[in-house]
Amino acid sequence: xxxxxxxxxxxxxxxxxxxxxxxxxxxxxxxxxxxxxxxxxxxxxxxxxxxxxxxxxxxxxxxxxxxxxxxxxxxxxxxxxxxxxxxxxxxxxxxxxxxxxxxxxxxxxxxxxxxxxxxxxxxxxxxxxxxxxxxxxxxxxxxxxxxxxxxxxxxxxxxxxxxxxxxxxxxxxxxxxxxxxxxxxxxxxxxxxxxxxxxxxxxxxxxxxxxxxxxxxxxxxxxxxxxxxxxxxxxxxxxxxxxxxxxxxxxxxxxxxxxxxxxxxxxxxxxxxxxxxxxxxxxxxxxxxxxxxxxx
Amino acid sequence: xxxxxxxxxxxxxxxxxxxxxxxxxxxxxxxxxxxxxxxxxxxxxxxxxxxxxxxxxxxxxxxxxxxxxxxxxxxxxxxxxxxxxxxxxxxxxxxxxxxxxxxxxxxxxxxxxxxxxxxxxxxxxxxxxxxxxxxxxxxxxxxxxxxxxxxxxxxxxxxxxxxxxxxxxxxxxxxxxxxxxxxxxxxxxxxxxxxxxxxxxxxxxxxxxxxxxxxxxxxxxxxxxxxxxxxxxxxxxxxxxxxxxxxxxxxxxxxxxxxxxxxxxxxxxxxxxxxxxxxxxxxxxxxxxxxxxxxxxxxxxxxxxxxxxxxxxxxxxxxxxxxxxxxxxxxxxxxxxxxxxxxxxxxxxxxxxxxxxxxxxxxxxxxxxxxxxxxxxxxxxxxxxxxxxxxxxxxxxxxxxxxxxxxxxxxxxxxxxxxxxxxxxxxxxxxxxxxxxxxxxxxxxxxxxxxxxxxxxxxxxxxxxxxxxxxxxxxxxxxxxxxxxxxxxxxxxxxxxxxxxxxxxxxxxxxxxxxxxxxxxxxxxxxxxxxxxxxxxxxxxxxxxxxxxxxxxxxxxxxxxxxxxxxxxxxxxxxxxxxxxxxxxxxxxxxxxxxxxxxxxxxxxxxxxxxxxxxxxxxxxxxxxxxxxxxxxxxxxxxxxxxxxxxxxxxxxxxxxxxxxxxxxxxxxx
Numbered sequence: 001x002x003x004x005x006x007x008x009x010x011x012x013x014x015x016x017x018x019x020x021x022x023x024x025x026x027x028x029x030x031x032x033x034x035x036x037x038x039x040x041x042x043x044x045x046x047x048x049x050x051x052x053x054x055x056x057x058x059x060x061x062x063x064x065x066x067x068x069x070x071x072x073x074x075x076x077x078x079x080x081x082x083x084x085x086x087x088x089x090x091x092x093x094x095x096x097x098x099x100x101x102x103x104x105x106x107x108x109x110x111x112x113x114x115x116x117x118x119x120x121x122x123x124x125x126x127x128x129x130x131x132x133x134x135x136x137x138x139x140x141x142x143x144x145x146x147x148x149x150x151x152x153x154x155x156x157x158x159x160x161x162x163x164x165x166x167x168x169x170x171x172x173x174x175x176x177x178x179x180x181x182x183x184x185x186x187x188x189x190x191x192x193x194x195x196x197x198x199x200x201x202x203x204x205x206x207x208x209x210x211x212x213x214x215x216x217x218x219x220x221x222x223x224x225x226x227x228x229x230x231x232x233x234x235x236x237x238x239x240x241x242x243x244x245x246x247x248x249x250x251x252x253x254x255x256x257x258x259x260x261x262x263x264x265x266x267x268x269x270x271x272x273x274x275x276x277x278x279x280x281x282x283x284x285x286x287x288x289x290x291x292x293x294x295x296x
Numbered sequence: 297x298x299x300x301x302x303x304x305x306x307x308x309x310x311x312x313x314x315x316x317x318x319x320x321x322x323x324x325x326x327x328x329x330x331x332x333x334x335x336x337x338x339x340x341x342x343x344x345x346x347x348x349x350x351x352x353x354x355x356x357x358x359x360x361x362x363x364x365x366x367x368x369x370x371x372x373x374x375x376x377x378x379x380x381x382x383x384x385x386x387x388x389x390x391x392x393x394x395x396x397x398x399x400x401x402x403x404x405x406x407x408x409x410x411x412x413x414x415x416x417x418x419x420x421x422x423x424x425x426x427x428x429x430x431x432x433x434x435x436x437x438x439x440x441x442x443x444x445x446x447x448x449x450x451x452x453x454x455x456x457x458x459x460x461x462x463x464x465x466x467x468x469x470x471x472x473x474x475x476x477x478x479x480x481x482x483x484x485x486x487x488x489x490x491x492x493x494x495x496x497x498x499x500x501x502x503x504x505x506x507x508x509x510x511x512x513x514x515x516x517x518x519x520x521x522x523x524x525x526x527x528x529x530x531x532x533x534x535x536x537x538x539x540x541x542x543x544x545x546x547x548x549x550x551x552x553x554x555x556x557x558x559x560x561x562x563x564x565x566x567x568x569x570x571x572x573x574x575x576x577x578x579x580x581x582x583x584x585x586x587x588x589x590x591x592x593x594x595x596x597x598x599x600x601x602x603x604x605x606x607x608x609x610x611x612x613x614x615x616x617x618x619x620x621x622x623x624x625x626x627x628x629x630x631x632x633x634x635x636x637x638x639x640x641x642x643x644x645x646x647x648x649x650x651x652x653x654x655x656x657x658x659x660x661x662x663x664x665x666x667x668x669x670x671x672x673x674x675x676x677x678x679x680x681x682x683x684x685x686x687x688x689x690x691x692x693x694x695x696x697x698x699x700x701x702x703x704x705x706x707x708x709x710x711x712x713x714x715x716x717x718x719x720x721x722x723x724x725x726x727x728x729x730x731x732x733x734x735x736x737x738x739x740x741x742x743x744x745x746x747x748x749x750x751x752x753x754x755x756x757x758x759x760x761x762x763x764x765x766x767x768x769x770x771x772x773x774x775x776x777x778x779x780x781x782x783x784x785x786x787x788x789x790x791x792x793x794x795x796x797x798x799x800x801x802x803x804x805x806x807x808x809x810x811x812x813x814x815x816x817x818x819x820x821x822x823x824x825x826x827x828x829x830x831x832x833x834x835x836x837x838x839x840x841x842x843x844x845x846x847x848x849x850x851x852x853x854x855x856x857x858x859x860x861x862x863x864x865x866x867x868x869x870x871x872x873x874x875x876x877x878x879x880x881x882x883x884x885x886x887x888x889x890x891x892x893x894x895x896x897x898x899x900x901x902x903x904x905x906x907x908x909x910x911x912x913x914x915x916x917x918x919x920x921x922x923x924x925x926x927x928x929x930x931x932x933x934x935x936x937x938x939x940x941x942x943x944x945x946x947x948x949x950x951x952x953x954x955x956x957x958x959x960x961x962x963x964x965x966x
Contacts, residue, residue, distance in 0.1 A: 171658040171775075191777045191785060 001129065002032040004067040004117070006085070008078035009041055011235050014281075018077055018235055021268035021278035022122060026075075028271045029130055029138060036066045036074070042084040045155075046201040049084060053091070057098060058105040060088035061113035065106070073118045075125045077264055079234030080200065083155030083162075085119045090162035121156055123179050123233055123263045124165035132182035140272040141293050142184030149188055149227040149258075151241060152176050153234030154196050170194075176233045179263060183270050188225030192217050199240035214244045215253055222256060229289045230260045238262045242283050259286040269293055299425050300332045302358030303417060304349055306340035306365035308395055315399035315409040321364075324414045328421045333357055340365050346378040353382035360424040364392040364417045370837055385429035387889070387951065392420040415964055422963035426956040430889040435930060437523040437641040437879050442467065444515055444819070447475020448494065448862060449854025449869035450646035451501045456873035458506035462880050465638050466501065467529055468511045472576035473498055475648050479559065481677040481685075483862055484726040485753040491680065495575045502577040512582060516635060518822050521933065522849035523641050523885040533633040535583035535596055536569075540622035543579030545571060550617035555587045557682075561672045563690065564682035569614050569623070574680060581623070583614075585631070597629030642849045642876040645823065645833060646869060647816060649855035652706045652808035660702065660776040660806060665690040666784060667776060667804045670701075670720070673727055687731060689803045691782040696802035698739040700786045701728060702773045706809035708745065713809050715830050718859040720807035721748045725758055727805070728766045741767045741799060743788050751861070769797065776804050810859040823850055832858045843872040849885075851876050890951035891932040892939050898946040899924040905938035905947060914938060 003026070011018050026033050040063060043049065048056040063085065067074045076082050092099040093115060103112055126135060157170040167173045171194060177187050195217045196202075198210035218241075221227065232238045241260040248254045261269075261279060268278040275290045303325040307313035318336050326334040333352060337345045340363060352358045361384070363375050368391040376386035394413040402409040439462055443454040446468030454466045466473070477483075478498075480490035501507055516528040536547075553568035568587040571579060585596070591612040594600060600609035614623050651671045654662040661667050666689050668676075675681035676688065689696045701724045706712040721744065728740045747768065749758040762768060770791050777785040784804050790797045812831035820827050825845040828834045833852045836844040843851045853872040854865040879885045894905075894914075901923035906914045913931035916923040925947075927938070939949040948954075 169658050171661075191779055194775075 001030060002034055002072060003120075003125065004036040004070065004072040004074045005033040006036060006039055006042070006063065006074045006076040006081055006119075008076055008081040008235065009044070010078055010080070010239060014239055015235060015262075017277065017279055017281045018238065018262050018265060021262070021264040021273065022075075022077060024273040024278055025264055025268040025271055028268075028273075029126065029135065031129070034067075034070060034072055036063075036070075036072075038066055039063050042078075042081040044080045044084055046204060049087075054098065054101050054105065056084070057088045057092055057102045060085055061092065061102050061106060062109070062111060064089065064115070064117055065111045065113055067117040068114055071116075073120055073125075075120045075122050077122050077235045077262060079121070079153040079155035080236050082119060082121045082234075086162045086164070087159070089115060089119060118164040120165060121233065124156075124175060126267075127175050127179055128165060132178050135179070135267070136182045136184075139183065139270045141270045141295070143180070143229075143266065143270065143293060144184040146185045146229055146289065146292060147188055147225065147227045148180055148185040149190060149221045149225040149230050150176050150180060150193065151197060151230060151232040151234070151237045152194070153232060153237045154194075155236075156233050157194065176231070176263065180231050180266070183266060185229075185231075188227055190220045190224035192220040195220075197237045197240045198244065199236045203240065210240075211244060211248060211251075211253075214240060215248055218245065218248070218254065218258070221258065222254075227258060228292070229266075229286075230258050231266055232260065232262050235262060246283060257284055259284045259289045261286060261289075299330050299360045299427075300358045301328075301330045301360040301362060301421055301424050302349065302352050303328070303331055303334040303362045303364065303421065304340050304345075305334065305336040305394075305417070306345065306363070307336065307338045308366055308399075309338065312365070312395050312399045312413075315403050315406055316394060316413045317406065317410045320410055321413045321417065325362075325364075325417050325421070328418055330360075330425045331421060341371055341374050346375070349375070349378050350382040353379065353384045359384065359388065360427055361389045362392060362417065362420045362424050363389065364394045364413065364420070366395040367391075367393050370840065387430040388424075388427050390420045390424045390427060392416040415966075418966065419960045419963040422959040423956045426953065426959055428950070428953075430950055433887045433889060433929065434884045435523050435887055436884055437882065438525075438639045439463065439880050439883070440465070440638075440640045441876050441880065442515075442525070442527055442638065442640040442643045443646060444643065445475070445646035445648055445854070445856065446470075446473030446501070446509075446511065447646060447648045447854060447865075448477045448497070449648070449856075449865040449872075450475070450644070451497055452866050452869040453644045453646055453853055453873040453876070454501060454507055455497070455504065456870055457877055457880075458504045460877055460881075462506065462877065464507045465527075465529070465640065466507055466509050467513050467515060468509075469514050469532075470572060471512045471534070471580065471582045472572040472578065473501060473509070473511060474573070474575070474577070476650075476671075477862060478573065478575070479561075479671065479678070480674050481679075481681075482726065482730060484722045485751070485757045487726070487730070491575060491678075495577075498575070498577040509578065510636070511578060513636075515819060515822060518643070518824070521931075522847075522887070523879055524930075525640050525643055525849065527638050527640060527643070529636045529638060530632075531634040531636060533585070533631055534580070535585060535625075535627065536581050537622045537624065537627075538578070538580045540620045541580045542620055542622075543571060543576070543581065544619070545581075546617040546619065547581055547614040547623045550613035552591065552613065553587050553589045555584060560675045560682045561669065563672060563675060583623075594625040595629070596625050596627065599626060641880050642851065643823065644851045644853055644869075644872045644876050645819070645825070645845075645856050646853045646872070647813045647819065647856045649810045649859065650813055652712070652811055654705075654806050654808060656712070657705055657806065657808075659774065660705070660804065661778050661784065664776075664778050664782075664784060664804075666696075666782055666802065667806065669806050669808045670723060670727065671808075673805050674723075677727065677730055687735065689782070694802070695735075696738070698799070698801040699728075699731065699741070699803045699805065700784075700799065700801040701740070701742040701805045701807065702776075702786075703742065703744045703807045704809075705806040706811075707807075709809075713811070713830060715859070716748065717807075717810040718748070719810065719861045722751070722754055722757070722861065724805070724807050725749070725761045725766070729757075729761045729764060732761070732764045732766055736765070739767070740765075741769060741786075741801070743769050743771060743773045743786070745770070745772060751863075771797070810855060813856065816856065823847060825850055825852070830858075832856065843868060843875050849876075849879065887930075888934070888951075890934040890949070891929060892927050892934065892936065892947050892949045894925045894927055895946040895948070896924045896926070898944060900944055901925065902943060904941050904943060908937045908941050910935065910937065 198213035203210040551567035557566040594612035679685040
């Protein structure tokens with residue numbers, strides 16, 4: 001089994017430890033990663049998608065063609081890449097005129113977009129291609145005894161019609177929960193599960209509003225679950241959860257800290273990766289949790 | 297004799313003249329072969345416009361008329377009358393539709409529209425040269441009417457016709473008449489109790505000597521035409537002898553089976569043998585065979601087993617309870633029911649609506665028992681409902697302290713229905729008001745996109761509710777979350793504040809959309825009438841013929857045509873009954889002579905046409921030593937399938953002869 005790894009800018013520049021987690025976990029589960037040499041920005045929300053639909057789809061389609069030429073599907077850890085690549089593909093599928101315009105642009109660099117590669121988010125890909133049972137059986141360590149709160153992420157759920165892997169009911173997502181339970185953790189429910197974390201365009205333009213959203217969410221997590229660990233499905237959510245807690249503490253708007261990992265980091269650690277390598281850039285105190293995962 | 301054709305071009309105000317250069321087209325038309333005069337006028341259908349045509353005919357100037365204007369669907373009868381009143385046969389008229397088929401779609405291409413108008417007119421002129429005078433036929437009308445649907449609209453339509461002295465068959469699919477209105481508690485804007493105003497009408501309908509009530513029945517097929525429809529009605533199987541049943545309810549009490557109660561919107565249970573609701577008309581029991589437990593192994597149609605000791609037959613509890621012998625499980629098992637054939641002159645369709653279920657609205661936590669539809673709240677508020685009129689939330693029977701209403705759930709939403717369901721704003725205000733008047737301390741919030749309270753006394757009603765303290769917020773609700781303790785969090789965007797708002801409630805009420813009744817499209821196919829995009833029956837003309845349909849003799853009323861409130865439904869029902877009474881009163885109706893005719897002398901009797909005719913109007917008859925096709929004039933609808941297919945070319949469709957059509961096409965092709 002082989003799949004194209006779309007790393008995404010945020011992961012490359014902000015959390016290369018997360019990239020390392022993917023590079024450990026996928027081969028450990030028997031999946032070969034292709035680097036999709038020449039990949040660019042997806043392009044993300046708030047850039048081309050906001051101002052130029054053809055431009056957005058052309059950049060996206062160029063990324064798609066790299067995987068298409070190799071006959072591979074694309075996986076990513078980032079909700080923004082996942083959303084942007086999926087939505088551009090959907091747009092070109094339902095609007096042949098747009099697809100034709102995009103291919104006119106691509107012709108100038110000798111490429112043609114066909115739409116043959118699917119875009120997958122890492123944990124959905126593993127859920128459908130490997131399955132929670134097999135993953136459970138491959139683990140060296142587990143999250144046994146840990147209480148976990150989840151953060152699936154808006155762009156991993158909506159708009160649901162554009163995604164290849166679909167939740168039965170995106171208002172009550174189940175896949176990330178099943179996957180984290182496969183790692184052995186107890187997952188607690190909180191009522192603001194599908195709320196926005198405040199990352200993305202909002203954080204770029206209005207930090208105060210972004211932090212207000214995040215505070216409402218993290219308080220709901222603290223009050224309703226009080227977990228040992230938060231696990232996200234999206235690298236953008238990971239960055240927000242990992243840094244915004246510190247900002248709120250500085251402003252004395254919260255007085256606690258909950259460690260945060262991306263699902264792929266938790267999986268890699270359970271598969272025996274070196275925690276320093278796959279989660280070493282975390283600003284929250286993940287060491288305390290890792291101490292509970294690994295045998296002392 | 298060379299025909300003298302007059303061409304009359306209508307400006308339709310700016311509707312046509314705004315895109316078509318009328319003078320250029322007129323000058324062109326004047327030079328067409330056979331045309332003796334071409335005139336134009338601002339509104340050709342107005343009296344001065346028609347007078348132009350009449351005068352030219354009276355002066356002997358023209359003997360064929362081409363009107364280039366709007367659609368023949370609405371205006372052909374008007375111009376035919378003009379010809380008739382000037383002494384010319386009314387079928388010597390041809391219309392060119394240069395509005396719907398030209399100026400409207402080509403509004404931004406004036407040159408193209410002008411060129412197309414010329415071709416359409418040339419084509420009509422070419423056909424006009426071959427027009428022949430035809431004579432109308434008359435057929436006797438069956439002096440009876442069929443009303444489909446026994447809700448408030450259907451009942452009023454039936455009563456009006458019955459009071460005029462006509463026989464009326466009222467077909468209702470449920471065991472009782474009453475429709476959705478029977479489920480309502482009180483009705484806006486006067487807050488009179490629905491049952492108090494509806495049940496006396498139900499009794500009138502049930503006892504009227506001219507009304508034959510066919511409940512628990514559905515229309516199976518419709519044949520025939522205007523004035524003489526032959527309708528097959530299936531009386532569904534009740535497995536109860538309704539002639540003997542007194543509606544006492546003893547069998548219902550004895551039945552052990554539990555089935556979600558449709559009348560209470562699934563909030564409690566009825567039995568497998570049931571009477572639809574306590575005020576049902578007719579008050580008769582029905583066996584819901586799909587849920588019947590066949591107690592004592594008494595499957596319908598079997599002989600009872602005999603008790604080994606007493607020798608008595610072993611009966612099911614329902615049979616044992618029945619004192620009149622109406623419930624007898626030895627009767628024949630016949631799931632098909634009974635087919636009745638009825639003959640009527642006119643038909644009124646008043647099949648009503650259904651409200652959407654909450655399930656598709658996943659963002660509003662439909663899995664919570666405390667998220668309910670407004671129709672469910674209506675049953676909770678009703679004294680005949682599952683709580684006996686006590687305000688209780690479904691999860692634990694506690695009285696809710698905070699109630700949130702959400703409007704436009706499924707309406708004005710391109711995911712579901714783009715239309716406005718029209719009654720929701722008012723019924724939410726009504727429900728809020730009823731609760732607030734009874735329990736002034738409760739917090740009631742209504743989330744609107746817009747408050748639409750157009751209608752007599754409606755705006756005053758809205759203001760009264762605001763004065764009572766019902767809180768009205770403008771903005772879409774994005775989510776309803778389930779919280780511990782059976783509470784709900786409503787999250788919305790308040791467009792007046794320009795900020796997101798949240799509140800916690802004990803009960804959330806969804807104003808789900810009004811939808812076409814299930815099976816409406818299929819019924820439409822049986823009747824030959826069409827549904828619009830949104831799925832409701834389409835009227836012939838929104839403004840001028842609001843209760844007529846494209847099929848003569850079939851009329852529509854109430855929510856079958858689109859969402860409406862009770863006053864509007866009743867007004868429309870009474871309009872439909874007047875329209876349906878006109879042909880019954882006249883006793884005969886005109887049948888257009890635009891039907892097919894076989895030249896029997898030349899017919900080879902191949903039978904091709906017999907197979908094709910969708911109206912079964914053609915038969916092969918023995919004529920001397922050969923078989924020849926013969927068309928039944930009363931059945932022919934003038935579709936032309938036979939004329940087009942006849943290999944010998946000996947079938948003529950009057951009004952659309954081969955010569956006429958060929959000339960028309962040839963002119964178009966130039």
